[in-house]
Amino acid sequence: MKLPNFEYLAPSSPAEVVALLAAHPGEAKIIAGGQSLLPTMAFRLAQPAYLVDLRNVEGMNRIVIDDSGVRLGARTRWRDIEDDARLATAHPLLKEAITHVAHYQVRNRGTVGGSLAHADPAAEMPCIAATCEAELTLLGPEGERRMKAADFFLGPLTTALSDDEMILEVRLPRWPAQRRWAFLEFARRPGDFALGGVALYYDLDAENRACNTHIGVVGACYYSKRLPIAESALDGKRVDAETARAVARAASEEADPTSDFHASAEYRKSLVGTLLERALVTAAQRTS
Helix, strand or coil: CCCCCCEEECCCCHHHHHHHHHHCCCCEEEECCCCCHHHHHHCCCCCCCEEEECCCCCCCCCEEEECCEEEEECCCEHHHHHHCCCHHHHCHHHHHHHCCCCCHHHHCCCEHHHHHHHCCCCCHHHHHHHHCCCEEEEEECCEEEEEEHHHHEEECCEECCCCCCEEEEEEEECCCCCCEEEEEEECCCCCCCCCEEEEEEEEECCCCCEEEEEEEEECCCCCCCECHHHHHHHCCCCCCHHHHHHHHHHHHHHCCCCCCCCCCHHHHHHHHHHHHHHHHHHHHCCCC
């Protein structure tokens, strides 16, 4: 299906982008990789009158790693994350999750900011942002503001991003070297949207018990968020087979997926439990 008519705009700075969004309230959409926006336009689910392309805006595809953590520019592509060897230690959970994103053609074009703004609960990056307590930097007519991922995702395909704002970057907090982690998801075919998935990490206290547990899910909640009840079920425990089963049951009960033609809600809840139990086993076996 052909795209609807639109006017193409290619500003060269974030300030120009915001000015264009403000000049055309509700009628302009930012395009970076276009992997979410263009299909929705083709199906007439979105019909913006203006497309504001970020291709000429410099500095928005940087990956910065320092003592505070990892900062990803909004135009950073999945391929950039895959190719950055530093992330294997600076943020292995992120690097592993991105290998599950669609196919390599999509990873060559899709961007961090586009995925976060689209806020699909079945996508990997919103899950990582919510699980890892990411902080997003947004730019609007009044200047920059920073927002926690937990406050950014409001519902399926719904965020706190205003029509006249853009995402500049996302920051993931520093990753300790001895942290235990795992990311697992299941799809009918490689590259398909996952029917369910889990992102997990925890640290170990002086008595080798789990602490600071973070558990997020893909495709098993109305929007990207953590599972605090399941996290509490792991904190303070030694990670063994019995604990893994108990935490998995808690996660399965806490997940709130919907049914669709791909899978029922009951199946997805069960899948989350199964994947989390396996993820806990994987995480416990890591030595670094």
